[in-house]
Amino acid sequence: MSTPTPEAFEQGRGMDAHNAVMREVRAERDETYDPHEPTRVWIDEDNTPDGVRQSLTIILNTGGCRWARAGGCTMCGYVAESVEGGSVSHEALMDQIDVCLDHEETNADEPSGLVKIYTSGSFLDEREVPAETRAAIAETFADRDRIVVESLPDFVTAEAVSDFTDVGLSTDVAIGLETATDRVRRDCVNKYFEFADFEAACEEVRAVDADVGADDVADEASTDAGTDDVSAGVKAYLLLKPPFLAEPEAVDDMIASIRRCAAVEGCHTVSMNPCNVQRYTMVDELFFEGGYRPPWLWSVAHVLAETADVDAIVVSDPVGHGSDRGAHNCGECDDRVQTAIKDFDLRQDPSVFEQVDCECERTWEHVLAAETSYNMPLAR
Amino acid sequence: MTDYFEVHERDGAARLGELRLADPVRTPARADSFLEDAGSLWAADRPVPDGDESALTVLPHRGFPAGTRQEVRDAFRVDHPDVEFPSAAVASAADPVDAGADAYVISEAPALVGHAQAFVEAMVRIKRSLPADTAVLLSGVATPLNVATLAYAGVDLVDGTLARVKGSQGKYLTADGEHFLEDLSELPCACPACAGPREEFTREDCEEHNLNALDAELRRIRHRIHRGRLRDYIEGQARHDQWLTATFRRLDDEWGFLERRTPVIRDAEITAASAETLDRVEIRRFADRVTSRYRSRFDAPLVLVPCSATKPYSDSQSHRQFHDAIQWRGHIASMTSPIGVVPQELETTYPAQHYDAVVTGDWSSEEIEFVAEVLRRYLERNDYPRVIAHVPEDGYREICERVADAVDVPFEYTCGDHPTTDDSLAALAAALEGEPAYSKREREHNTVRALADYQFGPAGSGDPAEGGQPAGDGGPISDEGTDAGLFGDDLHTTGRYPKLQAWSGPAGDAGTQLATMVPQYGVLSLTLAGARRWVDSDVPTKRVEIDGFVPQGSVLAPGVVDADDAIRVGDEVVVEGPAAFAVGRAEMHGAEMTDSTRGIAVTVRHAEER
Numbered sequence: 001m002s003t004p005t006p007e008a009f010e011q012g013r014g015m016d017a018h019n020a021v022m023r024e025v026r027a028e029r030d031e032t033y034d035p036h037e038p039t040r041v042w043i044d045e046d047n048t049p050d051g052v053r054q055s056l057t058i059i060l061n062t063g064g065c066r067w068a069r070a071g072g073c074t075m076c077g078y079v080a081e082s083v084e085g086g087s088v089s090h091e092a093l094m095d096q097i098d099v100c101l102d103h104e105e106t107n108a109d110e111p112s113g114l115v116k117i118y119t120s121g122s123f124l125d126e127r128e129v130p131a132e133t134r135a136a137i138a139e140t141f142a143d144r145d146r147i148v149v150e151s152l153p154d155f156v157t158a159e160a161v162s163d164f165t166d167v168g169l170s171t172d173v174a175i176g177l178e179t180a181t182d183r184v185r186r187d188c189v190n191k192y193f194e195f196a197d198f199e200a201a202c203e204e205v206r207a208v209d210a211d212v213g214a215d216d217v218a219d220e221a222s223t224d225a226g227t228d229d230v231s232a233g234v235k236a237y238l239l240l241k242p243p244f245l246a247e248p249e250a251v252d253d254m255i256a257s258i259r260r261c262a263a264v265e266g267c268h269t270v271s272m273n274p275c276n277v278q279r280y281t282m283v284d285e286l287f288f289e290g291g292y293r294p295p296w297l298w299s300v301a302h303v304l305a306e307t308a309d310v311d312a313i314v315v316s317d318p319v320g321h322g323s324d325r326g327a328h329n330c331g332e333c334d335d336r337v338q339t340a341i342k343d344f345d346l347r348q349d350p351s352v353f354e355q356v357d358c359e360c361e362r363t364w365e366h367v368l369a370a371e372t373s374y375n376m377p378l379a380r
Numbered sequence: 381m382t383d384y385f386e387v388h389e390r391d392g393a394a395r396l397g398e399l400r401l402a403d404p405v406r407t408p409a410r411a412d413s414f415l416e417d418a419g420s421l422w423a424a425d426r427p428v429p430d431g432d433e434s435a436l437t438v439l440p441h442r443g444f445p446a447g448t449r450q451e452v453r454d455a456f457r458v459d460h461p462d463v464e465f466p467s468a469a470v471a472s473a474a475d476p477v478d479a480g481a482d483a484y485v486i487s488e489a490p491a492l493v494g495h496a497q498a499f500v501e502a503m504v505r506i507k508r509s510l511p512a513d514t515a516v517l518l519s520g521v522a523t524p525l526n527v528a529t530l531a532y533a534g535v536d537l538v539d540g541t542l543a544r545v546k547g548s549q550g551k552y553l554t555a556d557g558e559h560f561l562e563d564l565s566e567l568p569c570a571c572p573a574c575a576g577p578r579e580e581f582t583r584e585d586c587e588e589h590n591l592n593a594l595d596a597e598l599r600r601i602r603h604r605i606h607r608g609r610l611r612d613y614i615e616g617q618a619r620h621d622q623w624l625t626a627t628f629r630r631l632d633d634e635w636g637f638l639e640r641r642t643p644v645i646r647d648a649e650i651t652a653a654s655a656e657t658l659d660r661v662e663i664r665r666f667a668d669r670v671t672s673r674y675r676s677r678f679d680a681p682l683v684l685v686p687c688s689a690t691k692p693y694s695d696s697q698s699h700r701q702f703h704d705a706i707q708w709r710g711h712i713a714s715m716t717s718p719i720g721v722v723p724q725e726l727e728t729t730y731p732a733q734h735y736d737a738v739v740t741g742d743w744s745s746e747e748i749e750f751v752a753e754v755l756r757r758y759l760e761r762n763d764y765p766r767v768i769a770h771v772p773e774d775g776y777r778e779i780c781e782r783v784a785d786a787v788d789v790p791f792e793y794t795c796g797d798h799p800t801t802d803d804s805l806a807a808l809a810a811a812l813e814g815e816p817a818y819s820k821r822e823r824e825h826n827t828v829r830a831l832a833d834y835q836f837g838p839a840g841s842g843d844p845a846e847g848g849q850p851a852g853d854g855g856p857i858s859d860e861g862t863d864a865g866l867f868g869d870d871l872h873t874t875g876r877y878p879k880l881q882a883w884s885g886p887a888g889d890a891g892t893q894l895a896t897m898v899p900q901y902g903v904l905s906l907t908l909a910g911a912r913r914w915v916d917s918d919v920p921t922k923r924v925e926i927d928g929f930v931p932q933g934s935v936l937a938p939g940v941v942d943a944d945d946a947i948r949v950g951d952e953v954v955v956e957g958p959a960a961f962a963v964g965r966a967e968m969h970g971a972e973m974t975d976s977t978r979g980i981a982v983t984v985r986h987a988e989e990r
Contacts, residue, residue: 017455181424187456188422244445249423282452290491291445330549362583363548370541373420373443374470374487375520379545 018190019071021282026068029280033061035092039078039120041100043108046116047313047346048146049233049268050170056112058100062128063087065121067152067192073178074190074243077278078120090133097140115141116148118174124151124160134163142167148235150174153193153201161208161232171232172269173205178239180257188242195260201234202266208232209266235269236261240303240316240327241295242275243283246371247364247378250295254303262312269313274300274327276320287325293377297321297329297337298364301353304341308350315345324380330360384436384466384482385515385536386978390949390968391605392661393507393534393631393641397515399482401466402434408531408601410594411436411517412539415468421458431465436537438485439463441470446491450474468517473502476509483515483537493521493530496626503533504637512968513937513976524555524593529624531601532614533631538598540591547587555597556620561586569593608648615654632659639665640969643949644835645730645901652737657718658750662731667720667750671757673833676723677826678711680818682764682789683808684755684780686771686799687716689739692727692878701800702770705808708823709815710768713758715776717747720754725830728878729902743775752779759787767791770808772799824873828882831897831904832866835952836919866894866906866913878902884909904952908986911954911963922947922966924973924982926957931984937968937976945970955982962987 033039039059046055065072088096104112117137121128129137141147147169156173164171177198178189185191209232238257241250254272261270274295277287286292300316307314318341320326322334329337336356343352363379371378385407389396397407401414417438418429426440442456453472460469460479468483473492476484486492486506492499506516515536522530522538523546530538546553550561554568567574567581573588574581604610611628618624631638642661650662657663676682683706688696693714694703706712712724722732759767767789769780777793784791794807872883872891878899885891894910897903906914915921925942926935935955947953947970955962964984966973973981 013455014452017451020451021449183425184423244420244422244442246420249420253423282449285449286445286447289445289447291447291488359548359550359583363545366541366545366548370520370544372417372519373422373445374438374441374485375490375539375541376443376445377490378520378541379549 014187015190015192018074018282022068022071022074022190025282025285026072026280035061035063035088036095036099037061038096038100041103043104043112045346046114047269047315047348048114048172049231049313050145052346053113053145054108054110055114055116056100056104056108057116058097058118060093060096060117060119060123060129061088062093062119062121062123065119066125066127068121072190074188074282075239075275075278076120077281077284087127090130090136093129093133094136097137101140111144113145114148115144115146116174118150120150122151122155123149124155124157124173126155131160131163134160138164138167138169142169144169146170146172148172148174150176151201152176153197156201156204158204158208158211161205162211165208165212165230165232168230170230171205171208172235173201173232174235174237174271175201176237176239177257177261178237178242179253180238180260181253184242184245184253188244189239198236198261199264202264205232205234206266233268234264234266235271236267238270238272240272240274240300243286243292244373246373246376247295247299248368248371249373251299251303251368255306258303258307258312258314259310262307262310262314267312269315270310272300272303272314272316274316274318276318276327277325291376293380294325294327296364296367297327297334297341298361299368300327300341301337301344301356302368304344305350305353308344308348313348316341317345329364330358333358333360382480382482382511382514382977384433385513387513387968387972387976388979389606390641390643391608391610392532392638393503394531394601394605394610395534395536396602396605397536399436399466399515399537401436402432406602407515407536408527408598408605409537410522410540410591410598411519411537412541415517415519415539428461428463431463431467433465436466436468436483437463438468438470439479439481441485441487443470443487444472444474446488448472448474468515471506471510473506476506478510481514483517484510485517485519489518489521493518493526494623496623496630499623499627500533500630500634503535503631504634507534507637511975511977512972513978522594523558524553524590524597525557525621526624527594527597528555528601528604528610528614529618529627531598531605532610532628538594540594543590543594544587547590548583550583550586551590552586553590553593555593555600555617571596608643608646609651611660612649612651612653615651615656629656629659632656635661635664640948640971645903645950646734647900648734650731650735652718652735655744655746657735658746660718663718663720666729666731667754669834670721670723670726671754671761673838674723674726674830675833675838676711676762676764677829678818678822679765680709680711680815681766681768681812682759682762683710683712683812684715684721684767684769684771684776685712686776687714687719687722687737689736691733691735693722694724694727698800701805702808705805706812707809708817709812711764715751715755715771715779717743717751717775720751721758723830725827726834726902728899729831729834733900733902741774743778748775748779748782751775752782755779755783756786759783759789764789768794768808768811770794770799770804772797821873824877824880825871827877828871828873828880828895828897828904829867831902832895835903836866836914865917865919866910882910884913901950903950905965905985906952906963908961908963908988911952911961911986914952915954915956920946922951922953922970924953924955924966924970926955926960928958930960930989931955931962931964931982931987934967934980934984935962935964935982937973937979937981940973940976940981943970943973943981947973953982955984955987959989960987961990 212230318327321338387395399405416435431437469479469481471484517537552559571592690696714722874887880897882895883891895904951966964982
């Protein structure tokens with residue numbers, strides 16, 4: 001990454017330590033998974049640059065994240081949902097896609113306009129999903145409007161993204177940036193890439209977008225433009241409150257990160273998600289010993305309200321909201337605040353947060369004023 | 381090296397300290413108003429802060445929350461800069477490292493508080509690893525209920541963040557607990573925040589009240605430490621929460637930690653009102669010294685009598701009546717809970733003269749067991765021809781009968797229904813009929829020798845017969861106990877008991893005064909000649925080595941080159957350096973003297989150039 005300096009040495013030491021611990025933590029897990037079944041699949045609604053669309057979300061089991069096998073991110077437990085042997089064949093992956101299509105047929109009235117594929121790794125990494133499979137999946141969903149595929153920035157190339165745009169799918173690459181602050185991403189999350197890598201990936205995607213845009217212009221006369229516009233963009237995934245950050249530090253980091261992401265051309269959406277406590281992670285160990293509390297839902301609302309003016313869609317989907325292991329407030333108001341957040345996701349209108357209040361908001365304000373890395377968690 | 385924190389007074393692990401900011405702060409204290417956080421290095425790189433003397437600056441830190449594994453702590457450890465202003469370093473309770481700061485903020489505090497075992501283990505580790513004259517700060521944990529126990533365990537600084545948070549949650553805090561506001565029909569407090577009508581009391585008011593209650597409790601704690609009486613408070617107050625009770629009980633099991641920090645003498649009463657009083661260092665130390673250092677030098681029979689509420693016992697009406705019947709024909713030892721057995725020579729010795737027990741006549745089985753064990757060990761160590769137990773029924777008689785079965789010496793019982801009835805006193809006198817009375821001289825000599833034994837160890841009296849085993853907490857001792865103790869065959873005493881003076885040779889110009897008995901504590905204070913005897917004797921000398929100066933009034937910690945690890949607060953110590961020889965009383969324990977860069981180590985009584 002750069003020339004060896006004491007600072008770089010320290011980075012290496014920290015990463016080695018995180019990886020060593022995470023390998024040990026993950027080793028405690030012994031389940032394995034059927035490579036012919038997706039990890040999860042569900043139907044939802046999502047806000048896209050084309051408006052709100054029904055979405056089919058697929059968590060594809062690709063054998064897990066390569067980075068996680070080295071240790072990986074301190075909060076991520078999805079990796080453990082891997083298969084024996086570590087890799088999944090083209091046939092098995094296509095079986096998983098079939099299961100998802102069956103699920104959609106059973107649970108939705110019509111095909112979803114938006115398809116989102118996550119792998120807990122990098123869909124665009126050909127060691128995880130072979131090029132052949134990628135092309136086949138693109139073909140399978142060619143009749144939809146838009147697809148989201150998850151990838152680390154290293155694997156984002158114009159060529160890979162074009163597989164989807166070429167079949168007429170607007171394509172978003174979901175990048176788990178976690179934070180725009182390299183230091184936090186490295187030391188708290190234990191991710192190895194830098195914001196510059198994210199910017200480079202955005203540039204790759206923008207090149208594809210420019211290409212298909214040019215095609216659109218060429219085709220404009222012959223097609224009913226507007227609905228068939230094909231585009232390519234980046235959706236940045238951010239993490240609110242990684243381990244070791246106190247609530248106010250985490251909130252400040254998110255507000256700054258959303259602004260920086262939104263300013264990167266090609267990045268049209270930011271999904272800011274509160275850290276939840278997943279099994280077999282470092283976060284889980286801290287949580288168990290009393291050293292971690294997931295963020296307050298008030299913090300999620302606050303960040304969204306503070307960044308409502310940015311030139312990007314900003315959404316959040318607090319997983320496990322209201323539970324000890326997910327973002328939560330006092331227990332009384334969690335559902336109401338969650339509803340406001342989901343409402344904001346669809347409408348991008350910060351006034352939704354004026355509709356909810358609770359006495360615990362004052363407690364949260366105290367936490368925001370006084371929590372530090374030497375007194376957290378200040379309130380459960 | 382700390383420049384801005386000094387410990388002035390000690391009460392067990394608790395300390396009354398001074399944070400020497402522009403406006404000095406007496407600790408234990410709430411740090412909110414002067415704590416400046418230079419920020420977390422997890423979130424961003426931080427410059428070395430400017431800092432100044434008005435604040436305690438928390439240096440840039442990476443806090444390791446509870447559950448952080450060692451590999452991660454090692455890899456992300458922060459090197460703290462040397463700074464010229466009052467500073468605090470964030471440390472992990474798992475492996476606290478001296479960083480040269482004035483104070484240490486313990487990053488796992490919220491997970492430790494509430495868990496007695498983890499908290500006690502952490503505090504013991506922290507105190508062992510960090511210099512004694514640095515402050516320990518716990519942030520985000522203090523309540524009026526727990527702060528006394530935190531201070532008792534050695535915490536010097538807290539903050540009001542949790543009290544404020546709890547107020548915002550409608551939790552009303554008092555020294556006896558936490559109450560939901562809606563459950564209180566009236567507010568059990570008269571602080572300004574609570575002065576308005578109950579129905580107008582808001583959560584904001586509750587925050588203010590909680591801080592007031594915390595501040596009031598801290599004032600109480602500082603006063604208690606100053607008076608040497610925090611433990612008495614803890615034994616009562618900590619009962620309002622199980623984890624707090626568990627904490628002080630578990631600390632009692634950390635003998636090495638607590639004993640080192642507990643003064644051997646002090647001018648403070650001990651309230652003996654709970655079962656845990658028996659576990660106090662002062663109580664156990666006295667019982668240990670009586671059964672391992674002290675030895676009776678009287679040939680007379682042992683007369684066991686019940687203790688009295690008046691102290692010393694010999695001033696009480698009941699003991700004057702016993703005395704009139706005994707007439708110096710028996711050696712008197714008082715049986716008492718919680719002290720055990722108090723031979724007459726040690727009746728003024730701390731804490732025999734300083735405790736006040738709850739008197740109901742009922743003995744708990746723990747008290748009976750404790751006193752019986754002390755009496756059994758006492759009788760195994762001392763040869764008496766006979767034991768006259770002039771004790772009433774209740775626990776006393778049961779204890780005597782239990783011990784009589786376990787030892788060789790015969791017991792006789794002389795007490796009827798009550799020890800001071802004419803019949804009982806007559807029976808006591810009759811039992812001693814024909815026993816010779818010992819002289820005043822013998823009594824006084826035995827008293828100063830007994831005090832020396834108790835204070836300095838079994839060879840301390842200079843008694844040729846005593847080889848002696850070292851007492852539990854004492855330093856190494858010579859096995860060849862000889863007559864090289866403090867007092868030789870030429871011992872003379874002057875003065876009126878309890879203000880005795882011990883001389884070598886005759887009193888006055890022809891002799892040399894060695895020591896004076898201090899009636900308030902029942903110990904000896906040595907003259908320079910006495911100190912020299914001590915140095916020359918086989919008794920292990922508690923020695924403080926100083927730089928080349930002649931101490932005037934006190935020796936400050938920076939002047940200490942080395943100090944015996946066995947030194948406790950209140951111990952007689954010999955102070956020696958290239959320029960001076962002196963004797964005085966320790967104000968710190970030995971390790972603290974060598975560790976500290978501030979504070980009075982020894983109050984010097986006599987010094988001379990050499």
